[in-house]
Amino acid sequence: MEQQINRRRFLGLLPALAVSATAPEMASAAVTKGYPDKPIRVVVPFPAGSGTDESARYVAQSITMQTSQSVVVENRPGANGFIAAKTVATAQGDGYTMLITTNTTHAANASLFKKLPYDPIKDFAPVSLIAKSGLVLVVPSDSPVRTVADLTALARQRQGKLTFGSGSSSTRIASELYKIMSGAPALHVPYKGVPQALTDLMGHQIDFMISDISPARPLIQAGKLRAIAVTTAQRHPLFKDVPTMDESGLPGYELTAWVAAFFPAGTPTSVVDQMSSFIQQAMGSSAAAEHFGKTGGQPLSSTPEELAAFVRSETAKWAKTIKAAGIEPE
Template sequence: MTTATEKNIHPRIRPAMLGIAALWALAPLAVPVAAQAQGFPEKPITFVVPFAAGSATDQLARAIGQAVTNDSKVSVVVDNKPGANSFIGAQAAAKAKPDGYTVFITTNTTQSANEHLFKKLPYDPVKDFTPLTALGRGGQIMVVNPALPVNSVSEFIALAKSKPGKLSFGSGSSSSRVAGEQFKQMTGTYILNIPYKSNPPAVTDLLGGQIDMMITDMTTGLPQVKAGKLKALGVSTRQRSPLAPDVPTIAEAGVKGYEMTYWFAAYAPAGTPADVVAKLSDMLVKAARSPSAAPFYQASGTEIFTSNPEELRKFQAAETLKWGKIIKAAGIEPE
């Protein structure tokens, strides 16, 4: 109904006044949201990890979680959801309530590589998530069962060529899988890939002799090398690792130009309020650079690598293109 006063208002002014009235009507609804963001965090935060307990991503999540707790006095729960090529964890994080209390701690596997390894994903690595910050990047180590009669990369290549299809390598992440496939492609060898839910169970089978080789993260592989349970043949980075200075790079050991690195990052479910995203990003960057998280980075040889949300968005886009090229060059057909 139009009142007498409204009839006297100029027609061009009336819509603007109605718009202002509508905004005032919505104002009470906005207050609780702002108040909630200002008080964040007020309850425990869950870190969803798409890999098994003991994996590098799990260890990073626990180190970052402890740092967040130390700083904010809010507890962090690490929820491991491995399996189905990391789909289970990614889906769980994507479907979580976008209120800032669920954070996806993941790697290039879910966010850049999977879309090139599989014909169809049950989640969208871009649309389903809001970037928070990068958390680190590092290299991998090539390890074999001690019973295998090889002591160098060149000897392993010779053995693999003498027994095409008889040797196997395990992979519990896209970084591990692509590293092995790239090794095969660059050396002209045929080595059977055995997929796992995560790298730790693959290492267990490597120790037991069920598989022959792995190119895995330092966190998972190096302790077994230092314990004398596995033999290290090379590292995947351009330069030798300070954690294993006596181990040559795979490139210098005979596979010229070989390099494979990985990265960690944190995301929130899509739709998380911008001010909560900003707070989470700041909290996680601070945690990654805190003294309490330092032991993980030092022990794993992981480089501290942080960003703001927009920088992570651009980095992920560039990495997706990069991983697509690597996977195509390695001759991997999407499953």
């Protein structure tokens, strides 16, 4: 008799169990159907005016145009991207807090530091690639340096007292790689972001820098900085008269940076896919090609799965580059 009662109770629970089992999918579908229905916060690990910031603001504007929801860009620079990355890693995974970042936080930092306050893989849900760009070696416009060979000779003459600035892992590693390949001694001066480093470069507080193209270009055009070389394999379309590092006597030198979007881990897959489609649509437009062409980048996009694989391969690639540059983890 007891067994029959228990069996009846169990059968009576089946509908409730079925609802419970499908609840996550139902909730996810419900979120996606009305997503987004409130403002989205985009956190950027670099200051306003940086290349990453400009990319983030373009994406934010495009998402607003597609969804009619406002997207607020919040700059959280400093600590090699730790502050911004941790902010998003610990945020609620509901699709309303997104990190737009670079290889600094999601590839290079893993080899630059012995311990990170976030896990680039486990703490994030990859959304989409956004853009990639080369870098440009710049000096003050009144510097005697006009070629990479000039810079190397000056560095040796000053016996290690020449200084260079960096505002991200990409800009630092680019210069460290130059030092190793040329044998030029120089001292590293870190900054919270590229714009601040460029300001000090113009003020002769540092001697040279390998910078993101976007913030450096207007200063080059205004005659405040001189472009010496680009880090891409071929000459950059914005600097057709500027040689590559390879052409300048460093065979095989090539380094590019990238920008991508990430949600906190645990964000519903359907929401991740929806945001990915927004970004893919934005980056696939002729307007994006024109915008990024003017700022020195190339628009890209990807599926979340493609970005996840890309991050894994880039982490290995940057580890190799950092080792080649002789940088010891801090």
